[in-house]
Amino acid sequence: MLPSLSRLFRDIQLGIKNLLLHKLRSLLTMLGLVFGVGSVIAMLAVGEGASREALEQIRRLGSRNIIISAQKPSDEQTATNVRSFLSIYGLLYSDVTRLAETIPTLERIVPVKVIQKEGRLGKRAMDLRVVGTNADWFELVSRPLIAGRVINQSDQAGRKNVAVLTEYGARRLMATEAVIGETLRIGSNYYEVIGIVQNESAQEGAIQTPDQQTDAYIPLAVAREHFGDVFTQRKSGSQIRERVELHQIIVEVESTELVELTAAAIERQMQLYHSKKDYVVSVPLALLKQAEATKRIFNTVLGAIAGISLLVGGIGIMNIMLASVTERTREIGIRRAIGAKQRQIIAQFLIETVVLSVSGGVLGIGLGLLIPWLISKIAGMPTVVSAHSLILSLGISVSVGVIFGIYPAMRAAKLDPIDALRHE
Amino acid sequence: MAMLPTEQTKAAATPAAARFENIRRTYIMGTQQVHALDGVSVSFEKGEFWAIMGPSGSGKSTMLNVLGCLDRPTGGKYYLDGQDVSALDDDELSDIRLKYLGFIFQSFNLIPQLSVEENIALPLYYLGWKEEDSAKRARELAAMVGLETRLRHRPNELSGGQQQRVAIARALANDPVFMLADEPTGNLDSGTSEEIISLLKRLNRAGKTIIMVTHEPEIAQNAGKRLYMRDGLIAGIEG
Ligand SMILES: Nc1ncnc2c1ncn2[C@@H]1O[C@H](COP(=O)(O)OP(=O)(O)OP(=O)(O)O)[C@@H](O)[C@H]1O
Ligand SMILES: [Mg+2]
Numbered sequence: 001m002l003p004s005l006s007r008l009f010r011d012i013q014l015g016i017k018n019l020l021l022h023k024l025r026s027l028l029t030m031l032g033l034v035f036g037v038g039s040v041i042a043m044l045a046v047g048e049g050a051s052r053e054a055l056e057q058i059r060r061l062g063s064r065n066i067i068i069s070a071q072k073p074s075d076e077q078t079a080t081n082v083r084s085f086l087s088i089y090g091l092l093y094s095d096v097t098r099l100a101e102t103i104p105t106l107e108r109i110v111p112v113k114v115i116q117k118e119g120r121l122g123k124r125a126m127d128l129r130v131v132g133t134n135a136d137w138f139e140l141v142s143r144p145l146i147a148g149r150v151i152n153q154s155d156q157a158g159r160k161n162v163a164v165l166t167e168y169g170a171r172r173l174m175a176t177e178a179v180i181g182e183t184l185r186i187g188s189n190y191y192e193v194i195g196i197v198q199n200e201s202a203q204e205g206a207i208q209t210p211d212q213q214t215d216a217y218i219p220l221a222v223a224r225e226h227f228g229d230v231f232t233q234r235k236s237g238s239q240i241r242e243r244v245e246l247h248q249i250i251v252e253v254e255s256t257e258l259v260e261l262t263a264a265a266i267e268r269q270m271q272l273y274h275s276k277k278d279y280v281v282s283v284p285l286a287l288l289k290q291a292e293a294t295k296r297i298f299n300t301v302l303g304a305i306a307g308i309s310l311l312v313g314g315i316g317i318m319n320i321m322l323a324s325v326t327e328r329t330r331e332i333g334i335r336r337a338i339g340a341k342q343r344q345i346i347a348q349f350l351i352e353t354v355v356l357s358v359s360g361g362v363l364g365i366g367l368g369l370l371i372p373w374l375i376s377k378i379a380g381m382p383t384v385v386s387a388h389s390l391i392l393s394l395g396i397s398v399s400v401g402v403i404f405g406i407y408p409a410m411r412a413a414k415l416d417p418i419d420a421l422r423h424e
Numbered sequence: 425m426a427m428l429p430t431e432q433t434k435a436a437a438t439p440a441a442a443r444f445e446n447i448r449r450t451y452i453m454g455t456q457q458v459h460a461l462d463g464v465s466v467s468f469e470k471g472e473f474w475a476i477m478g479p480s481g482s483g484k485s486t487m488l489n490v491l492g493c494l495d496r497p498t499g500g501k502y503y504l505d506g507q508d509v510s511a512l513d514d515d516e517l518s519d520i521r522l523k524y525l526g527f528i529f530q531s532f533n534l535i536p537q538l539s540v541e542e543n544i545a546l547p548l549y550y551l552g553w554k555e556e557d558s559a560k561r562a563r564e565l566a567a568m569v570g571l572e573t574r575l576r577h578r579p580n581e582l583s584g585g586q587q588q589r590v591a592i593a594r595a596l597a598n599d600p601v602f603m604l605a606d607e608p609t610g611n612l613d614s615g616t617s618e619e620i621i622s623l624l625k626r627l628n629r630a631g632k633t634i635i636m637v638t639h640e641p642e643i644a645q646n647a648g649k650r651l652y653m654r655d656g657l658i659a660g661i662e663g
Contacts, residue, residue: 331535333533340518418494
């Protein structure tokens with residue numbers, strides 16, 4: 001084993017030496033393979049990055065969730081110019097009970113009412129997104145509790161003035177574990193701070209999570225009592241008044257397989273009771289599937305580019321090796337006359353081709369590390385270069401060398417020694 | 425290996441280095457047959473120095489190629505050191521060349537990208553020698569042909585005579601049963617030719633069997649035996 005290993009090492013050295021005789025030619029020959037391997041790695045890195053991101057999105061949105069959101073109908077949008085026009089749209093309290101009663105596949109149903117208000121704690125103040133919801137919210141969004149407790153059934157039933165802050169909000173308002181039990185003022189109402197939960201850090205571009213960092217959670221019934229359903233916004237002199245009962249209803253379905261079916265059922269139910277299209281049903285799972293389909297197309301395109309580059313690279317290598325065999329006909333004749341067997345000639349040229357293709361592969365790996373880095377930098381797409389993609393690339397390089405090197409090597413070995421020696 | 429001397433061959437008188445029995449080598453060109461060797465029988469004994477002469481196209485190179493196991497006869501028997509090699513396959517012939525033969529060519533035929541030392545060591549590489557051992561032997565052989573100071577040089581940095589001496593050293597590396605030389609002085613001036621011939625004579629005196637093709641009678645005079653070819657047949661033997 002050992003002597004044959006050291007022989008292989010010598011053969012590789014000889015191969016490298018022969019390739020270094022024609023540096024530019026060898027480099028140009030490798031180019032196709034460099035791009036081929038580079039795009040294989042880039043493709044896998046982008047694919048891996050996208051699928052990690054997809055998993056991250058599943059985690060954030062919940063693959064079993066369906067989100068129904070209030071949406072101002074488009075025909076009403078033009079009416080906003082009229083002073084003091086009251087537009088009525090969005091989700092209804094009755095939607096919640098009706099969906100809960102008619103759709104049996106729901107595990108949880110979480111109503112969400114949103115009010116933008118300033119909150120004050122002691123001397124500090126911040127703009128809050130006040131979320132009126134129920135205890136299930138905390139199950140569904142499930143962020144770790146940092147201090148205190150979350151809203152429970154008795155808070156809801158007793159319509160208690162309690163509020164849960166996010167970590168971000170707590171920091172802004174200088175609330176610590178010590179302030180649990182202190183009083184938070186929102187508008188003209190007072191709430192006891194009962195807990196602090198972690199929140200998603202602010203994300204740009206990515207799909208919106210149900211929670212935001214400026215949230216303050218209070219029981220839905222309390223929100224309704226304190227803030228009502230009519231909201232007034234002032235915009236450049238005109239007033240926009242809206243009546244919205246609920247801004248979101250988030251449901252969790254029993255299992256992932258039932259998500260699409262349930263979404264269709266919800267859509268039908270909503271249509272029955274909403275004459276205007278003042279809501280949208282969005283299914284994170286569907287978004288994920290769509291994202292995955294896009295990723296597949298992207299991968300197919302890159303894969304095709306990689307395949308073509310590898311093929312072109314391989315043909316380029318074969319072409320050069322055929323030229324090299326012709327150039328070195330006499331050398332082949334000499335080796336054969338000395339006593340080299342055909343298979344030793346094959347091995348010599350094959351090793352040379354594989355050295356060439358692996359060198360190309362190594363340069364390609366360099367390119368394959370550079371491209372994903374650039375994609376991340378410029379396009380902001382996440383990319384992950386995995387160890388296997390590097391091993392795969394080396395495997396591809398060796399295979400290209402063997403596949404496209406075998407024919408020139410056989411040609412070299414099959415030369416008649418006498419003719420080869422006579423070759424000028 | 426089939427070529428190792430068996431009890432039988434040891435018992436008999438030492439076998440000839442090479443023996444032809446009615447050897448034919450016929451080329452078919454379209455419908456025409458060319459008899460490059462037309463039934464040749466001859467015996468080359470160990471320790472002899474032969475010169476093969478004859479006009480162009482008479483079959484000298486063909487004879488040397490068959491002797492060198494580079495070419496297979498289309499008829500007849502060829503015994504190399506007592507063993508029939510007329511029907512061996514390509515791998516077996518390669519093995520015979522590797523272990524028992526050494527070639528010297530008119531155009532030197534050194535590998536240009538290898539150094540003098542590497543060229544001389546080439547047969548040892550195929551024989552599977554360890555690198556240190558083969559480098560040592562290559563240096564010894566280089567010294568023997570007077571090129572110990574040129575080990576790292578490339579062939580194109582040497583004169584014709586020096587290149588041919590490298591080729592001779594390479595042909596000696598495997599300690600062959602006989603050496604074959606096809607017009608070894610054909611590309612050299614007369615002075616250098618002298619040097620090469622005296623080197624070959626020295627090797628022959630040291631016991632090497634040498635078979636050399638040449639056009640030049642004065643070169644052939646150095647050989648102990650002369651064989652004249654004409655139209656694929658032996659026209660005469662001298663010495
Ligand atoms: N590969 C071949 N195909 C066909 N005919 C061949 C081949 N090789 C040699 N011959 C023919 O065989 C004959 C003998 O050729 P060979 O090369 O042995 O001559 P030679 O005595 O060495 O001549 P020279 O002195 O010119 O080298 C010639 O007629 C030649 O044309
Ligand atoms: Mg000739």
